[in-house]
Amino acid sequence: MTAINIVLLAWAIEALFGWPDWLYQEIKHPVVWIGAFISKFDRMWNHPNVSHQARYMAGATTSIIAITSTTGLACMISFLLSYSPLGWIIEAIFISSLIASRSLYMHIHKVLLPLKNDDIPAARIAVSQIVGRETSQLTASEISRASLESLAENTSDGVVAPLFWAVLFGLPGIAAYKAINTLDSMIGHKSEKYHAFGGFAARLDDIVNLLPARITGLVFALTSLKLQALKIMLQDASKHRSPNAGWPEAAMAGALNINLSGPRIYNNKQVDEPVLNVEGHSPSPDDIQRGLILYIKSMLVIATLLAAIQFWSLWQ
Template sequence: MLLDAALGEPRWLWDRVPHPAVLMGRAVGWCDRVLNRGTARRARGVAAMLGLGLLALGLGWGLAQLGPTAEVIGAAILLAQRSLVDHVAAVAQGLRVSLEDGRHAVAQIVGRDTGAMTRSDVARGAIESAAENLSDGVIAPAFWFLVGGLPGLLLYKITNTADSMIGYRTPRHEAFGWAAARFDDLLNLVPARGTAGLILATHGLWRRWEQVAREARQHRSPNAGWPEAAMARALGVALSGPRSYHGERRVFPYVNAEGRRDIGAVEIEAACRALWRTWGAALVLVTVLALLL
């Protein structure tokens, strides 16, 4: 965690060799091209995830045999705190220049349409991405590394990568991506709730747990709603709400609907501080667990 926070994603390295996440994406893409055809697509998707999962476990076990240095480097590469904060902060910086710059920056981290976003829409998108990726990119990888070492971490990352690529309810991927989406839901069950707890704890908001839990259960995702609802209350803002995907306007209920809706760069920067505060609490927690165990 400390290495990742200090170094992030050094471009001099990843401009020369492919990042492990890129290699995982290529593996998932290959499965999608080769197996996602014909009949029994759900069964084919299950087989793809079994193969990818076994490959990840085997690779993690092999790398772990090289010793603790290889494990530490591998884990640092696959954690994404510094990268997450940098990308979210870039949206705030863009908004301070112009709305168009803010839209361009947020388009790098969200999947929704950005061309017609207002300043508040841009800020909400950045903050939602910050909360969800804090769980997916930092807390969950750290949790599975703690539980299962490098094999556990690689299993989580390949599953999360597969979910982000094929785990959508589209005509092409609803059947084939079913296994990836469901397994990702399972692996994020504990980390998502843990992330929400850490956010609330570091902002003195433990009494809001029941409100967060109620809204999280109503969220379109079984896990993303937890850190999102907690972050909304930590910042005092309303998140989620209407947005557009592929030209289609979709209306979702607001999370923390009583929070501020007219938001911008200031709130995004507050979200970045919340990311570091939560990361610090997680670092203390895993250090204590390491000492106890």
């Protein structure tokens, strides 16, 4: 069984079943296990009374331990499964747990439902589960903007990048990526506590997402069949504070003819981010629905491309 076939099977399993709530209640989730591992080192080594360089080295060591441990375990599992005639099915199940296409859709849809019913307080609660900004005072348009930004960025981080590394390196590849991405989510912030300790993790996450983010943006643009999407992506992606998130966000902004990014509040402080597609209209709940449709179509395009690559390789 080839790597692409295993990844496609894994993605189908994840799209159909996700990570069931009953299973989460029983054993949590692999990302939670990785997060608990990182938290132990964070508590042990991230001390404010040491120098910036010492905290940076402690964070880098934490990152290396987390990544090598996760990848090593994945390599061992993959090696053992290679001796079983049905090992590829079990490996696909493991890989499926590290893809997040279904959960991403569900989280965004949970924001859309109360917005459709004009229940702004419920929508604020729902969007607070997927973004880090202050949400208690957001309007319907601002909630829509935050949701679409999260959809665009997490399509890359939660779906395309895991698929990318799984196709290249199988279970060890996607496990290593999830360890890096979890490190970035937990300690890769530019806050006083993590600016030094998470610096190595943040830079490493930028590197491993470099190609997937651009692939995601390109797929959004091509799937939309709008030259405007490609134009806005190339024009505005570099304006984003992140070297990667701007690509899928700008492409989605152009595809839906909306503006994304812009000012938001973190920890009671306004952060003035540049606007992507400044000439687009302010997002509305209807744009979330359009964004979800673009997302589904884009995922089908990627699945079709992977299947086509597999089919082509069989004839070589």
